[in-house]
Amino acid sequence: KPDKSCYRQYNIKSVKGTDDYAMLAEAIGRRLKRGVADKNLPDLILVDGGKGQLHAAIRELKRTEALNDITHPPVVAAIAKARDLGEERRGYAGQKNKHSESRSPERIFLPNAKDPIALRPHTSERFLVERIRDEAHRFAIQAHRKRRKKKTLASALDGIPGVGPKTKQNMLLHFGSAKKIKQASVQELQQVKGVGKELATTIYGHFKNPTHATT
Numbered sequence: 153k154p155d156k157s158c159y160r161q162y163n164i165k166s167v168k169g170t171d172d173y174a175m176l177a178e179a180i181g182r183r184l185k186r187g188v189a190d191k192n193l194p195d196l197i198l199v200d201g202g203k204g205q206l207h208a209a210i211r212e213l214k215r216t217e218a219l220n221d222i223t224h225p226p227v228v229a230a231i232a233k234a235r236d237l238g239e240e241r242r243g244y245a246g247q248k249n250k251h252s253e254s255r256s257p258e259r260i261f262l263p264n265a266k267d268p269i270a271l272r273p274h275t276s277e278r279f280l281v282e283r284i285r286d287e288a289h290r291f292a293i294q295a296h297r298k299r300r301k302k303k304t305l306a307s308a309l310d311g312i313p314g315v316g317p318k319t320k321q322n323m324l325l326h327f328g329s330a331k332k333i334k335q336a337s338v339q340e341l342q343q344v345k346g347v348g349k350e351l352a353t354t355i356y357g358h359f360k361n362p363t364h365a366t367t
Contacts, residue, residue: 154287161295172201173208180209184216184226193222199230200285206230206261230261231281232268258282301329308333312358314351322346334359 162179176199187193197213199205209228217225234257258278259268271278308330309320326344327333333341333355341352 159291161292173204176201176205177208177212180212181216184213185220188216188220188222193224194226197226197228198281198284199228200288201230202232202259203230203261206263210263228263231285232259232261233285234258309355312355314354319344319346319351 160183162182164175164178166178167174180197180199183197184193197209199209206228209230213225213228216222257270257272258281259270260281261268271281309315309323315323322345323333327336336356338349338352338356341347341355342349344352347355
C-alpha cells in the first residue's frame with residue numbers, strides 16, 4: 153500500500169532546459185543521498201520509461217555507491233507503457249480494442265537483460281506496477297498544479313503597494329486562489345494575517361478599479 157508520508161517532490165536545480173535523463177538522474181541522486189544519510193535506502197527503484205531512463209538511473213546509483221560504500225544497493229527497473237504497433241483494430245460497433253494484438257504489452261526493463269519482461273494483461277503483478285506508476289503520475293500532476301496556482305496568485309498581487317512576499321503567502325493560505333481574492337470585500341481581506349484596513353482597501357481598489365486604486 154502507498155505510504156503517503158514518504159512522498160517527495162523534487163524541484164530540479166542542476167538541469168537547464170529539458171533533459172529527461174539528467175533530471176531523472178538528479179532526482180534519484182538526491183533520493184539516494186538522503187537515503188544514505190537517514191539509513192533508509194529503498195529496496196527497489198522503479199522508473200517510468202525504457203532503456204534510456206533505466207541506464208540513467210543505473211549510472212546515478214553506481215556513482216552514489218562509489219561515494220558512499222553502499223553494501224546493499226537497491227534493485228533498479230524501468231516500466232514502459234503499452235504502445236501501438238500499428239493501426240488499432242476495431243471491435244464491436246467500431247470501438248477501439250485496447251487489448252488487441254496491435255498493442256505491445258506493458259514491459260519491465262532490468263539491468264543486464266537484453267529483452268524486457270512482458271507483463272501479461274489481467275495479472276496481479278501488472279496491476280500492482282500500473283498502480284504504482286499511476287499514483288506517481290497523480291502526485292506529480294497535483295504538485296505541478298499547486299506550483300502553477302501559487303505562481304498565478306503571486307503574479308496577480310504584483311505591483312500592489314504594501315503587499316510583500318509574506319503578505320502574498322498569507323493571502324494564498326487564507327483564500328487559496330487569485331479569483332477569491334479579487335472577489336473579497338474589504339472586511340474579508342482584513343481577516344488575513346498582517347492585512348489592516350488601509351492595506352485591505354488598497355488591495356480591494358487594485359482589483360475593483362485597477363487604474364484608480366487608492367489607499
